[in-house]
Amino acid sequence: MSRKIETLVGKSLVITGDLFISGAIHIDSIVRGNVICKRDVKAKIFLGKDSKIYGNVYGPLISIDGYVDGNVYCYDLLQIGSAAKISGDILYNKVDMEAGAVIHGNLSHDLNINFDDLYNVDVETLDKSNKITVNNPKN
Template sequence: MWGSGNKSKGARSAKIETLVGRNTEITGDVKFKGGMHVDGTVRGNVLADGDNCVISVSQHGVIEGDVKVPHIVLDGTVTGDVYSRERLELEAHAKVNGDVYYNLVEMAVGASVNGKMVHKPAEKPLLLEKGGNQPNQSRPADRDRGAQSAGGAEQRGREGQGRFEPGTQSRDGKVSGSQ
């Protein structure tokens, strides 16, 4: 009923509470909660009132203004800036004439953006949300250099890196003797 039938995961999770039909034109800003579907034209900014809001714009939908919604599924046209805190899905017929600010983007072949695409990561890093704050873990680059980490304290310092002391092995495998 709403389009091609292949609904995205995010669009399925929100109940469509606001519908702009194909022969409908709205002039002025629109603020909504929950889910919104646009088949017609909105001449004004579209703003979500909540964190779990979703907007879907069909192939025939047009928005002339900024769109500020956490989850956006776009297959129509937006003339204005697009702000998506969570996920932005640009389908094959999507056209954005403005800048795009996103956390996560999925872009199909055929979609176009005439403006800047600016990555705005989530406010909280995912590692801190899932596993707690663990700042003392060694990084893979440290392990590659041979640094060992136990509870955040390196067992071997880096003060000698770059210099070759007598009796040590250089990076090319040669052993220098003591004097």
């Protein structure tokens, strides 16, 4: 799952609002909002040890080594590192979890779930939020 990091969000930044991703991003900051990468985009979300996400995380490839207070919806491969702490439910296709990770929620594997419906559940709220869009310059 090697991807070149196109965007780095350092720990000195606090983001309030949803992040819409279309590339590889490494987050080591506080995000008070959802981190969203649509299913049809081949991107990766890296949540480093200093990351604190207060919202849901949606993406095809997700690596978590920080804190998430929200649900995680992973369309392809979810990697959960030993320093990860997740307070929320996790819906995934494939998962790789290291010893030491802490999860307070349910893990659900179901290949028949329509992730597009999950993404669209809160569209009204997402449309009213402040948005930061990270575009992949190669697209």
